[in-house]
Amino acid sequence: MKLTKLSAAVLFGLASSGTFAAALDRSGQSISSFLQPGNYFEAGISILDPSVSGKDLSGNHTGDMAGDYYFPTAALKIQATDNISVGLLYDQPFGADAEYTGTNNFVASPADGVLPGTALTNGLPVVTANPTGSFNGIPVITDPSTGLPVAIGLGTQITGNTSVEVDTQNLSLILGYQPTENFNFYGGAVYQTVKGNVKLRGSAYSLFNGYDADIPEDNAFGWLAGAAYQIPEIALKASITYRSEIDHKVNVNESIPLIAPLGSLLVASGALPGSALAGLNSSGETKITTPQSVNLDLQSGIMANTVAFANIRWVDWSSFSIRPHKFGQLSELAGGLLPSLGKPNGFNLVDYSKDQWSVTTGVGRKFNEQWAGNVSVGWDSGAGNPVTTLGPTEGYWNVGLGLQYSPTPATFIAGGVKYFWLGDADAQTGAHSAAGKFEDNDALAYGLKIGYKF
Template sequence: MGANFNLKTLTVALAALSAASIASAAGLDRSGQDITAFLQDGVYAEAVYTYLDADVSGYDNAYVGADKNAYQQGNKIDDIAESYDFFRYGVKADINDTFSVGVLYDEPFGAAADYSGDNNFVAQGDRDATINAISGGEVKDFASAANIVGKIQDKVENGGTLTAIEQAQLKKLGPAVAVAQADYNMEGEGTNVEVRTENITAILGAKFGENKEFQVYGGPVAQRVQADVKLRGTAYQAANGYTMNINAGQDYGWLAGIAYSKPEIALKAALTYRSEIDHNLNVSEIFPALAGAIPAAATGMNGEIDITTPKSVNFDFQTGINPTMLATAKVRWVPWSDFEIVPPLYNTGSKADPTNGPDGLSLVSYDKDQWLVELGLAKRLTPALAVTGNIGWDSGAGNPVTSLGPIEGYYSAGLGAKYNLTENWAISAGGKYLWFGDAKGQIPNKFAVSNFEDNDGFALGVKLSYQAKQNFN
């Protein structure tokens, strides 16, 4: 038999990696839904804090016209990525040498973006520019559009019959006038999005095999979701002024997985599947463009929205290279191409444009699935101190991508360290630098509205952990 690698000293190094193993950029992915706390030996508990600060800046689109793909560099868009933080907790214990139980908490999905300044994503209060943008350049100023709409409305009130041209003008310019007035009233407000989720997972595991080298595990997942979205500025055309609030609600899913371990070489491998989770949530929407047809759309309409958060597959792997060094790998897949947010009032409004199709538009959707790969090395320097390094790649979820999160994946490099405070207590800290992929922003009808290049960010994490052996002999 070859060298017997001391798993305890090697996991000292491994644990430092997970403090900074975060910040997935594709879709709404955030935490990476790590379950490795449950795979630790004996009694184990951890508390992890993560902070992410990104610089995502670019330019809006100065082009006005009917070509969806046309782009002309416009005004500067300052950093839209709001810094955010989140926590992860985990606790696990063995019932006996076969069964284990654990509870995990994390914040798996989210978004935080805020536009400001002089660009097409901020309500500038310029009614002429709004009319020009919505009409595709057909009508240059607000007064002309309001005059045309006023005369048509007077004709209707007096019992007159509208010509086909007048009907088309009212259909197009009526909402445009309402949106332009809303933009004027909201002057200075910028596009903003805030999405947060919380997961609590209960896990039961059972070991089997001649040396208990295999383990199957699974359990229920409770997930809470809430969101707020404001669309402001001429970039959003007729949706300028749209506001959505999704009240917090909770629904349930599940996870299942299988793991294999070979302690003599510090090998662990785990494959984990998390189910999608269907939510039915209360939503409130304001849509100024629909105020003429649906008066309540100007002040707020309440309804329900169905959202399905995506399933995922994680593969976690580690193996000893020598008695003081460990290699790690993580692969994650999330089918973001199946995900969408379809608010009912927004969807109704989008159907007014026949080019959007009979099913209308979703507010948020993605074209591609996410792949995340991270590779790392951990080295024990002393019995109490270990250091780590890792590199990573995130595929993103397509390009162009939604203007509410204009990043196409990233490359990353990270460093971490762990120090054993006592035999059972340890503290870990890590950092990761992120090079974001360039992306063009688009609105749901596929019009190009922005371009983001040469952006980056960093993530910092700190973890406090406790581990103790359990003896069932």
């Protein structure tokens, strides 16, 4: 059976399996390049073109809110001795890119609702519009026909769209030990940077309408460890890799424009003591912990020049959350003032209710000394449903095709394409309040990679 040269060939033609995964997952954090024989270098790029749209609770169309994005990868592996290997891997494991447009509850308008009418506001709803009069010293909007107040007007105009952008980078330095031809034990350090920007706009976010959070770039270290087993004669290879969570502590630059007018109103009406607003002007660190994960990769020859492969990935998204300092202070205040929220201890800007599981499986075949190809099927569980308005999909199914051309025994160029059927999702805000429904969405991913064995 001619299988010994297939182990490197079958996966190269695939577009990255993580290009549209649960929560913020992107690259899939593969280390297959480190497990290639001899000295090896590769560089690649993946591009995703998603289409994600839905309706808000009022039935308004959101338009396509998912942005196109790309991310590069690169790897260098050196077989220093018969028993020692060293690798340097670069990827962008997590990220987000989305923006709402049009006329809907995720885009600011001149008269967005801020709070419903409760005892705190004398039964009058609170909106961002300019007041047209005054009632008992409170700025109100009156009914022209009766002159009676129908809402409290904050006179704070919010503009813009809800959007999110998150970028991360990983640089992994790996040391491997091969006691025999069959076993490989490896581990190393992971250097990670993270930065992001979030804008919340529209009535869906209530008193957080107009909220901005700028997360400056931060760096921190984690680690990885794993083991691999192979039988080269039959193209059998199995590996398991654990990556640790990585803690970042940042001072997020936050702006909450509705706090001043709304706070003044509630204090003036006696609904809130002035001391309750003190924490909203304080500053403090925000902890962001990127999740731990496990990758299991399997591959085996099944006939001459043909192999089957599978990847199983788990990511601990249920332990992930982001609660910037001022956002958290306001959410705790809101949870106390509005028992109907059911959040007396506040809530997060982003969190997920379940862990992510994903599976990719397929078959690769070597056609001749220069050409190889593969087909694959993938599934992703998502990270729970309902899910954040900043990424309103629940998992996917996909199919992929890949092709590799090797002009010389030491070089190759590979490309792949995948089509994704994205899972329907109910969108919710950080307070876990229903915000919309997103259905019948899809995405197309492309990948290109070059490699050199030396």
